[in-house]
Amino acid sequence: MENRSLNLLDEALGLDYQTDPWPLRGKVVLIEDCVETSGCFVLHQLLKRTLSSQSPNNTVIFLAFSHPLSHYDRILRKLGCNLVAQRENGRFFFFDMLKLLCPDEKEGKTGKGGFTALYWKIQNTICALPENNKNHATIMIDDMSLMEVAAHGSSDHVLNFMHYCHTLTSELGCSLITLNHEDIYTSMERPTFMLQTKYLVDVLIKAEPLATGLAADVHGQLTVLNRDFCNVKGSSKNKISNFHFKVKENSVEYFYPGTRT
Amino acid sequence: MAATKTRISSFSRNISAVSAPQLPGIKCGPNGTFFVSSGIPDLDKILGGGFPLGSLVMIMEDAEAPHHMLLLRNFMSQGLVQNQPLLYASPAKDPRGFLGTLPCPSSSKDDKSRNHDTEQEKGLRIAWQYKKYFSENQKNIDDHKDSNQEFCNDFDLRKPLEKHFYSGQRVDCVSIKDSPNLATLHDRCATFLAQFPRNDGSFSCMGRIAIQSLCAPQCELSKMDWDMLSFIRSLKSMLRSANAVAIITFPSSLLSPSFCKRWQHMADVLLSVKAIPDEDKELGKLLTGYQDMVGFLNVHKIARINTQVPMILEATTFSIKLHKRRFLVLECLNQAPIDGSSGTSYGTSGGCSGSSRSGALDF
Numbered sequence: 001m002e003n004r005s006l007n008l009l010d011e012a013l014g015l016d017y018q019t020d021p022w023p024l025r026g027k028v029v030l031i032e033d034c035v036e037t038s039g040c041f042v043l044h045q046l047l048k049r050t051l052s053s054q055s056p057n058n059t060v061i062f063l064a065f066s067h068p069l070s071h072y073d074r075i076l077r078k079l080g081c082n083l084v085a086q087r088e089n090g091r092f093f094f095f096d097m098l099k100l101l102c103p104d105e106k107e108g109k110t111g112k113g114g115f116t117a118l119y120w121k122i123q124n125t126i127c128a129l130p131e132n133n134k135n136h137a138t139i140m141i142d143d144m145s146l147m148e149v150a151a152h153g154s155s156d157h158v159l160n161f162m163h164y165c166h167t168l169t170s171e172l173g174c175s176l177i178t179l180n181h182e183d184i185y186t187s188m189e190r191p192t193f194m195l196q197t198k199y200l201v202d203v204l205i206k207a208e209p210l211a212t213g214l215a216a217d218v219h220g221q222l223t224v225l226n227r228d229f230c231n232v233k234g235s236s237k238n239k240i241s242n243f244h245f246k247v248k249e250n251s252v253e254y255f256y257p258g259t260r261t
Numbered sequence: 262m263a264a265t266k267t268r269i270s271s272f273s274r275n276i277s278a279v280s281a282p283q284l285p286g287i288k289c290g291p292n293g294t295f296f297v298s299s300g301i302p303d304l305d306k307i308l309g310g311g312f313p314l315g316s317l318v319m320i321m322e323d324a325e326a327p328h329h330m331l332l333l334r335n336f337m338s339q340g341l342v343q344n345q346p347l348l349y350a351s352p353a354k355d356p357r358g359f360l361g362t363l364p365c366p367s368s369s370k371d372d373k374s375r376n377h378d379t380e381q382e383k384g385l386r387i388a389w390q391y392k393k394y395f396s397e398n399q400k401n402i403d404d405h406k407d408s409n410q411e412f413c414n415d416f417d418l419r420k421p422l423e424k425h426f427y428s429g430q431r432v433d434c435v436s437i438k439d440s441p442n443l444a445t446l447h448d449r450c451a452t453f454l455a456q457f458p459r460n461d462g463s464f465s466c467m468g469r470i471a472i473q474s475l476c477a478p479q480c481e482l483s484k485m486d487w488d489m490l491s492f493i494r495s496l497k498s499m500l501r502s503a504n505a506v507a508i509i510t511f512p513s514s515l516l517s518p519s520f521c522k523r524w525q526h527m528a529d530v531l532l533s534v535k536a537i538p539d540e541d542k543e544l545g546k547l548l549t550g551y552q553d554m555v556g557f558l559n560v561h562k563i564a565r566i567n568t569q570v571p572m573i574l575e576a577t578t579f580s581i582k583l584h585k586r587r588f589l590v591l592e593c594l595n596q597a598p599i600d601g602s603s604g605t606s607y608g609t610s611g612g613c614s615g616s617s618r619s620g621a622l623d624f
Contacts, residue, residue, distance in 0.1 A: 067501075074567040
């Protein structure tokens, strides 16, 4: 069990040292990607790790804005994780948000509209969990930029939602894992939404294409910034790791630049 | 190394293994997806089979040249030839008039391949003792060929499509000019897509949506960035549960950079077209066959439905050429060898279609 294959991403996230308590517990993770390199695979990896058998108390609440369940089910099955079975076991909750629209204009002052309801749904789901699992819930959002679209551009509503979810992380020890597209905000003068979400973040994972262009062997590079990363000796500091990756159907290969044979 | 090559080969194996779906114009792809032809054989090859069913294709227009119309026309014609219903939206006053400019499938190629088949049969007759072994294979190959022919036609850009293909009820045209918002277009798309619900495995029908120049100035949607985004998002979510493919072309230069990125993130397949500057002598020296090129096609994103593995192409820029001034052909860019440097011709290996290198290397 201990010498299960660890990869560089696990190491960078500190998933190698312990499985109990879950290292990402109470943390906010943000995955950033761009048009050229999708960061979805990191989300899949984390979903798989969270639901894996080593941590039987973990529960995932997945808010899907960009893909339906069938898409994730197929991918995760190839990674060795059956989402449908996990859903039946009550460890995986899939909220299909593909068609969610926030009716904030019609409802006038009530504001957050759809997001308020969504937050309550999440909170109720967590409260209904068995006592052991309550503090081990993970909320995953697969595309924050689409949340903004759903809110019709009022990113304040999305930020409010994020803050509410953030309180869950500090109160109940949930973790929050989100994906966003960085390149949308780079051309903005004052990307408030981006800066505010980054402020909440404990772990930042950035997927970028290689500077040298496309390659069949290397799909891109990951930069992981882990704030208050605790190592074995107990001292904490920021940790930055940088490595390349190659995505496969059933796994992802991580390696340091130039170490591939 | 040759990721695209291997993928293509495994893909073609899939076709023979899985029985072809009943509907012409659809073929099986990896990961439980189905492909629909783009109407350009080369583009299908580049994308690993075609546009996946249920995907949203976006094409970034070049403000200086209407090359996106070439792609749009072939896409629409391909659907009409295969009897697939079509929804076409454009900022023109009379979108139906555009249907008159659609290209017609060429017949010459069919004839040729048919002749070829009969020749093959003759050859088999000589080896009569092996016939029983061959007959099954031969049937398979024939099926294969037939389905391929029906899957994607070669379109003759100089011959207009016969009227009976688009005069029926199957074509729905919407003008998005002067419409106050996108609600009408959204409703039309929703009713159109409701005809093709997706039940796993069975295909009764599939449809195509082509939306031209969604954010063009004449649509007067320029102040409605978020409306357009939510329209695209909702169209995408409807497509995921329908047997249909949608193409949206948009002039990316009219959008603000951050919104342009948002649009690009929405796309499953993202392409862009570019005009070739006239008489660019330096470029002419650099690229072989420069005279025949009409433009460039860039492949930015290939659909990743039901999989997390990206498809890495050997080259992402292709030249758009008109073969015999009739057929749309996409070719890898071939750099002419530069004097004094040996073996630097890059990109010649990716053979999407046979192209002659004029600067021959002497060994």
